[in-house]
Amino acid sequence: MIETTSYYHEKLYKALSNRKHIEKPQLVSVTTKLDSVDSLGFFQAGKVYQGERVYWTSADTTFTLVGVGSAYTFEADRNRFFSTRQMWNDLLGDAVVLNPYEIPGTGPVALGGFSFDPLKEGDGTWEDFPNSKVFIPMYLLTEWGEDTYLTLNLMIHPNDNEEELYNIVTKEYQNLISGRYKEEERVEVTGQEEILPAEFKQIVSKATDHIKTDQIGKVVLAREMVVSFSDDRKAASVVRKLKEEQTQSYIFAFESGDSCFVGATPERLVKVENNELLSTCLAGTVPRGKTPSEDEALGEALLNDEKNLQEHDFVVQMIKEAVTGCCENVHVPDAPVLYPLRNLQHLYTPVSGTLKDGVSLLDVVERLHPTPALGGYPREDSLQFIREYEPFHRGWYASPVGWFDSYQNGEFAVAIRSALLKKDEAVLFSGCGVVEDSDPEEEYQETAVKFLPMIHALGGKE
Ligand SMILES: C=C(O[C@H]1C=CC=C(C(=O)O)[C@@H]1O)C(=O)O
Numbered sequence: 001m002i003e004t005t006s007y008y009h010e011k012l013y014k015a016l017s018n019r020k021h022i023e024k025p026q027l028v029s030v031t032t033k034l035d036s037v038d039s040l041g042f043f044q045a046g047k048v049y050q051g052e053r054v055y056w057t058s059a060d061t062t063f064t065l066v067g068v069g070s071a072y073t074f075e076a077d078r079n080r081f082f083s084t085r086q087m088w089n090d091l092l093g094d095a096v097v098l099n100p101y102e103i104p105g106t107g108p109v110a111l112g113g114f115s116f117d118p119l120k121e122g123d124g125t126w127e128d129f130p131n132s133k134v135f136i137p138m139y140l141l142t143e144w145g146e147d148t149y150l151t152l153n154l155m156i157h158p159n160d161n162e163e164e165l166y167n168i169v170t171k172e173y174q175n176l177i178s179g180r181y182k183e184e185e186r187v188e189v190t191g192q193e194e195i196l197p198a199e200f201k202q203i204v205s206k207a208t209d210h211i212k213t214d215q216i217g218k219v220v221l222a223r224e225m226v227v228s229f230s231d232d233r234k235a236a237s238v239v240r241k242l243k244e245e246q247t248q249s250y251i252f253a254f255e256s257g258d259s260c261f262v263g264a265t266p267e268r269l270v271k272v273e274n275n276e277l278l279s280t281c282l283a284g285t286v287p288r289g290k291t292p293s294e295d296e297a298l299g300e301a302l303l304n305d306e307k308n309l310q311e312h313d314f315v316v317q318m319i320k321e322a323v324t325g326c327c328e329n330v331h332v333p334d335a336p337v338l339y340p341l342r343n344l345q346h347l348y349t350p351v352s353g354t355l356k357d358g359v360s361l362l363d364v365v366e367r368l369h370p371t372p373a374l375g376g377y378p379r380e381d382s383l384q385f386i387r388e389y390e391p392f393h394r395g396w397y398a399s400p401v402g403w404f405d406s407y408q409n410g411e412f413a414v415a416i417r418s419a420l421l422k423k424d425e426a427v428l429f430s431g432c433g434v435v436e437d438s439d440p441e442e443e444y445q446e447t448a449v450k451f452l453p454m455i456h457a458l459g460g461k462e
């Protein structure tokens with residue numbers, strides 16, 4: 001260990017005993033630096049906290065957060081982005097924070113997500129995932145480049161005994177940081193079913209009718225697949241597979257209650273670090289080729305395909321406008337480039353800017369969600385179309401998931417290429433952007449390819 005354990009213990013003990021005299025619960029947060037830790041082992045070792053764990057790795061793999069146990073959970077329904085920020089600010093106002101590093105993603109950090117559309121009526125599938133839920137983990141592991149940090153976040157109540165608390169948490173965190181990833185027992189796939197495939201094509205057709213009569217410009221439509229298993233499917237082994245196979249993607253797993261929402265999404269919504277903002281336009285898709293020359297030809301065709309360029313441009317125009325409203329020095333390249341993944345390649349345009357004073361990451365998330373890569377254009381009309389015709393509840397699929405810290409840093413991705421794990425079943429989601437020239441059969445095929453990363457990670461048939 002880089003810092004001697006006894007020094008850290010002393011800091012922790014001091015933080016617990018030196019808190020202000022309080023009448024209400026108070027957050028105490030203490031960060032230390034460690035030698036490297038097995039991040040998935042840390043996640044697995046926290047199994048007594050199942051339902052309150054999160055795993056997150058950024059697409060460039062230089063940043064990982066693992067949260068275990070909840071010190072505090074924020075849920076909100078109305079005004080969910082604003083309310084979350086307000087609750088977070090209130091809690092931090094009274095907090096005792098000991099963090100000499102101030103590295104992004106250390107100290108008090110909130111992780112979680114938001115549902116796609118709070119106005120769509122629920123059907124029970126997403127009962128564990130409310131319209132907004134972020135939590136501050138009790139035990140937070142942060143991997144930042146080559147460095148590893150551990151933050152303990154504890155809500156202390158007026159009558160808590162610091163001695164007792166101190167003994168419990170020091171024992172627990174030592175258990176977590178010494179965890180080693182263990183391969184889970186084999187769970188077989190017993191069924192794999194596409195949900196309402198014919199209806200999906202009909203809805204795409206209906207959407208193109210609406211577009212041709214100028215009721216909407218673009219709408220993103222999705223469908224589900226259900227994979228069943230011989231036994232409960234654990235998130236850690238799925239995360240491990242995704243990390244191995246899905247490069248250039250954010251790998252995430254959010255547990256809540258008895259469910260876990262897991263995925264490997266290539267699509268950043270927004271990242272803020274030191275006030276610099278990055279957003280991503282990712283829309284327009286072809287498969288990867290079987291040979292290098294086929295692959296190149298497919299990519300070249302994508303870069304020149306009118307229909308895909310139109311799909312992409314709806315996203316660029318909207319994100320550019322939203323970012324211009326809250327940033328200075330906005331930069332948007334003139335033309336997209338290719339973003340290759342294992343099974344697919346997309347059109348990609350990065351957007352950057354410097355955040356204006358007083359704008360928070362959650363303000364930007366609220367402005368951007370949903371972009372026309374997930375919802376459509378115009379926003380309200382396309383959402384209304386999805387609400388009315390899509391025959392299932394998206395829950396957190398295609399929604400912002402991510403984290404933010406107390407230094408105004410954070411990142412949200414949109415949760416596509418994802419699945420909701422529920423004991424011995426997984427519900428997978430896949431969608432595609434529908435524009436005037438969309439063909440129902442081709443869009444159906446595109447969603448079939450977008451299922452592949454999750455099917456493969458779950459051990460299903462491709
Ligand atoms: C909605 C999804 O993908 C979006 C992101 C990239 C490309 C897309 C497309 O080409 O249709 C979609 O807009 C999904 O994978 O479920």
Ligand SMILES: [Mg+2]
Nearest residue numbers: 284285432433
């Ligand atoms: Mg598409």
